[in-house]
Amino acid sequence: MRIINVVLLAFILGSGSVWAQNLTGPQENAVRSANQYLAMQGFSREGLIQQLSSDYGDGYDRSDAAVAVDSLNVDWNEQAVRSAEQYLQMQGFSCRGLIEQLSSSYGDAYTERQATHGAQQTNACQ
Structure with a gap:
C-alpha cells in the first residue's frame, strides 16, 4: 500500500x-x-x-x-541548458567562459560534457 x-x-x-x-x-x-x-x-x-x-x-x-x-529521472543536459540560459539572462559570457562557469566546482559542477551541451544550446557558442 x-x-x-x-x-x-x-x-x-x-x-x-x-x-x-x-x-x-x-x-x-x-x-x-x-x-x-x-x-x-x-x-x-x-x-x-x-x-x-x-x-x-x-x-x-x-x-x-x-x-x-x-532516484530522480532528471535530464542533466536539459538542466545544463537551463543553467546556461539563466546565466546569459544576467550577463554576457563567451562560449568557453560559460562552459567553465557551468563545469567549475565553484560554479554549477556540471560535467564538461553537460556544460558544453548547455552552452552550445545557447547563443554563446554560435
Missing part, C-alpha cells in the same frame, strides 16, 4: 521522479526538496547534492541527498 501511495504522490506532484521502493524518510524528504529546487532553476547532479547536503542549504546527510538525487 505504501508503494502505491508514493507512486500516487509522485504522479500528483508531477515531479518526474522515479521513486525507489526503499527510500528512508530523510531520503523521501530530500526527494521533495530536490524537486522543489529543480522547479526553480537548473542544477547539476553534484550541485543539487551539494545544495541538499550543505549546512547553508537543507542539511541532509550527503549519502541521503545522493540517494534522493539518483
Whole structure:
C-alpha cells in the first residue's frame, strides 16, 4: 500500500521522479526538496547534492541527498541548458567562459560534457 501511495504522490506532484521502493524518510524528504529546487532553476547532479547536503542549504546527510538525487529521472543536459540560459539572462559570457562557469566546482559542477551541451544550446557558442 505504501508503494502505491508514493507512486500516487509522485504522479500528483508531477515531479518526474522515479521513486525507489526503499527510500528512508530523510531520503523521501530530500526527494521533495530536490524537486522543489529543480522547479526553480537548473542544477547539476553534484550541485543539487551539494545544495541538499550543505549546512547553508537543507542539511541532509550527503549519502541521503545522493540517494534522493539518483532516484530522480532528471535530464542533466536539459538542466545544463537551463543553467546556461539563466546565466546569459544576467550577463554576457563567451562560449568557453560559460562552459567553465557551468563545469567549475565553484560554479554549477556540471560535467564538461553537460556544460558544453548547455552552452552550445545557447547563443554563446554560435
